[in-house]
Structure formats: C-alpha cells, structure tokens
Amino acid sequence: MIVYSLRCAKGHAFDEWFASGNEYDKMAADGALSCPECGDTNVVKAIMAPRVSSGTGGEVAAEPSCGSCAQEGACPWAA
C-alpha cells in the first residue's frame, strides 16, 4: 500500500491509499479519483511532504519502491 497526498482543483488537500503507484495512475486516468470535500474529479498528486514528528526525533521516510528494474542486482533500491 502507498499513500499519496492529493489535491483537487479547488485546493482541498487529502490523502488517499492505493495498492500501488500503478493503481493511482489507473484511477487517475479513469477519473475515478474525487475530492472528499467537494467531489471534484480534477485531482492531482500533491508534492509529497515528509512526515516529521516533532519532539521524538522520529522521521518516517517512505520506502522507495521499484517496479521497473529489469536487471536483478543492478537496482539501486535493492541494495
């Protein structure tokens, strides 16, 4: 599962979970994404802001995922 920060054309920001990045692409292409506040289907991916928790010093970084590497062992994410 992957969470994307999305934003509608009216500026409402919200998070949506997807099974994968491809799932997001497919839903976006089908116009299946809509703003929970106003129902606008003109939704775009907002810039991902890192989630920083203040005080505990614990930052949660998203794991990079690779779906396009054809060469096993050459993937920079596999190290």
Ligand SMILES: [Zn+2]
């Ligand atoms: Zn909206």
